[in-house]
Amino acid sequence: CEGGVWLYRATGDPQYLSDAVANHEGSPPWALSWDDKKAACQLLLYEETNDDQYKNEVQAFMRDWMPGGSVPYTPCGLAWRDKWGANRYAGNAAFLAIAAAEAGINTDEYRQWGVEQINYLLGDNNHDGGCFSYEIGVGKKSPKSPHHRSASCPDLGQPCSDANLHASGDSPHLLLGALVGGPDQGDNYQDNREDYVMNEVA
Numbered sequence: 001c002e003g004g005v006w007l008y009r010a011t012g013d014p015q016y017l018s019d020a021v022a023n024h025e026g027s028p029p030w031a032l033s034w035d036d037k038k039a040a041c042q043l044l045l046y047e048e049t050n051d052d053q054y055k056n057e058v059q060a061f062m063r064d065w066m067p068g069g070s071v072p073y074t075p076c077g078l079a080w081r082d083k084w085g086a087n088r089y090a091g092n093a094a095f096l097a098i099a100a101a102e103a104g105i106n107t108d109e110y111r112q113w114g115v116e117q118i119n120y121l122l123g124d125n126n127h128d129g130g131c132f133s134y135e136i137g138v139g140k141k142s143p144k145s146p147h148h149r150s151a152s153c154p155d156l157g158q159p160c161s162d163a164n165l166h167a168s169g170d171s172p173h174l175l176l177g178a179l180v181g182g183p184d185q186g187d188n189y190q191d192n193r194e195d196y197v198m199n200e201v202a
Helices: 002-011 014-022 038-049 052-065 086-102 107-121 162-166
Strands: none
Touching: 002 014, 002 038, 014 038, 038 052, 038 086, 052 086, 052 107, 086 107
16 A cells, blocks of 8 residues: 555556555554554555545544553653564654644644654653663663674674674674664663663664
8 A cells, every 4th residue: 555655656647546545454553663554554645635534544543642542651651562662663653643743634732742752762761860862872872782683793704693692791883873672661671682672673
């Protein structure tokens, strides 16, 4: 569905938009992620057609993510969908909220919520005394030991093995811009490359 909308935008060929509509799924998605693009397709179809059906679907998705919806929150305010990739899910939902706001859907509410989620990811939280960015290299405090082979291996020409995964200390290479998995539901986080749930980059 999403690919059809993008091809329609690129070519102007209405068959691609028809294909997107034919492959559209109207049920509320669990999350916006690498393996589930329903929410993105619903928003793109609304942008192209102004059909309230798609707008209602976007709003249903966002209702789940907003306070009072089905997605729980950490004490510091991260919308915490799942222990594995909590930051990825919150960041993707924030992206969709801001994109929906730009499309004129609940503009003030969605934009504020999306910005608050991104701010949490970039340091508006209480981890490690506050101002801890989950995006590597952003701010004065960010992860130094992501679960990422290339970042944890030594320079080229030197052997890389499981021993590097278990080595203590910061990773030899700074993986600038990577977003780590994130905290548990209580806002607890350990910068430990062996903990792939909290530290696998999204």
